[in-house]
């Protein structure tokens with residue numbers, strides 16, 4: 001009899017204990033409890049935004065409170081359209097825990113709750129980048145594979161997870177605390193807001209690549225490029241454009257620019273695979289090569305900064321101007337002499353390209 005009541009009590013316990021753990025707090029309570037109360041005020045200031053988060057957000061990227069922000073005044077007025085868009089950009093429909101987002105290379109595309117009129121078929125996105133820190137120039141930190149697998153809803157939040165996420169103007173937000181459960185999904189606390197995407201010209205200038213922006217202006221193609229839906233731009237760096245000055249002497253600015261633009265496809269890095277081909281607006285075929293260590297090439301040009309999210313697509317900075325002749329991908333890097341042969345291979349390819357163009361011009 002006694003043992004039966006003990007068993008009953010244990011049975012009761014085993015049902016009640018997980019039940020308490022399986023009822024996470026509301027979104028607002030979870031935000032306030034995790035130093036994101038300014039963001040909670042922000043989304044509560046606009047009934048439509050709040051409703052969207054409560055009904056659709058599986059993942060919330062909540063910026064951590066900043067001492068200087070005037071959260072009080074925000075809570076007392078409606079959000080401007082730009083503020084509402086910024087708020088919606090911090091949410092994503094799918095529920096993604098840190099472990100899922102940190103395992104796949106080169107990362108993952110996360111659609112936000114912010115609709116973009118200039119990107120067809122998808123909402124505006126942010127891009128999780130998990131490549132080694134030395135794969136890109138603008139890298140702060142990287143999550144390795146050392147995180148323990150996570151299971152169930154009762155896990156403690158992951159502290160100091162260090163996932164980096166790219167948004168507009170190539171700006172990076174870092175996840176500083178992850179997998180905080182709320183009723184509709186998980187919250188990742190970030191160190192800042194995502195940056196609203198802008199047009200190609202200001203995005204190129206913001207990343208320091210003014211030469212390409214100037215070429216687009218000189219060729220009178222800036223406006224057309226910024227209003228074309230769904231583009232991918234391979235954006236040669238200032239150095240690349242300077243180094244190709246002789247090779248491109250006979251090419252018009254407009255042609256040079258549109259030779260680096262793929263229309264009709266937004267190819268964030270995670271959407272590109274080794275051997276993929278893309279066609280530029282000038283009809284040039286580009287072949288994607290992926291090398292170990294998260295190195296990406298289009299023809300002979302290496303992507304040095306990836307996933308600069310644009311209002312109407314995405315841009316990747318490359319270290320060489322793409323001409324019809326820069327088709328040789330770098331050879332695979334094997335062992336100690338790899339870097340040397342890679343450099344030589346590229347040098348020869350560029351040399352051939354320059355020679356060929358000089359003959360044509």
Ligand SMILES: *[C@@H]1O[C@H](CO)[C@@H](O)[C@H](O)[C@H]1NC(C)=O
Pocket residue numbers: 033034035
């Ligand atoms: C909130 O911030 C304070 C001060 O920085 C810190 O001591 C505390 O641990 C934080 N709380 C959470 C839940 O992160």
Ligand SMILES: *[C@@H]1O[C@H](CO)[C@@H](O)[C@H](O)[C@H]1NC(C)=O
Pocket residue numbers: 052056088092093094111112113114115123
């Ligand atoms: C796109 O955003 C809208 C709200 O602006 C949202 O209702 C919809 O679920 C989002 N779609 C995806 C796939 O995230």
Ligand SMILES: *[C@@H]1O[C@H](CO)[C@@H](O)[C@H](O)[C@H]1NC(C)=O
Pocket residue numbers: 132134135293
């Ligand atoms: C990046 O760093 C790793 C580890 O330090 C190293 O093995 C790799 O060769 C580096 N890659 C490049 C492109 O520098």
Ligand SMILES: *[C@@H]1O[C@H](CO)[C@@H](O)[C@H](O)[C@H]1NC(C)=O
Pocket residue numbers: 220223224
């Ligand atoms: C620039 O391009 C637009 C079309 O996008 C055209 O209407 C305009 O005449 C062009 N201006 C010059 C100076 O070529």
Ligand SMILES: *[C@@H]1O[C@H](CO)[C@@H](O)[C@H](O)[C@H]1NC(C)=O
Pocket residue numbers: 242243244245246
């Ligand atoms: C371009 O050609 C000129 C004259 O031949 C030469 O002096 C210059 O170094 C070349 N520039 C580049 C970047 O190759």
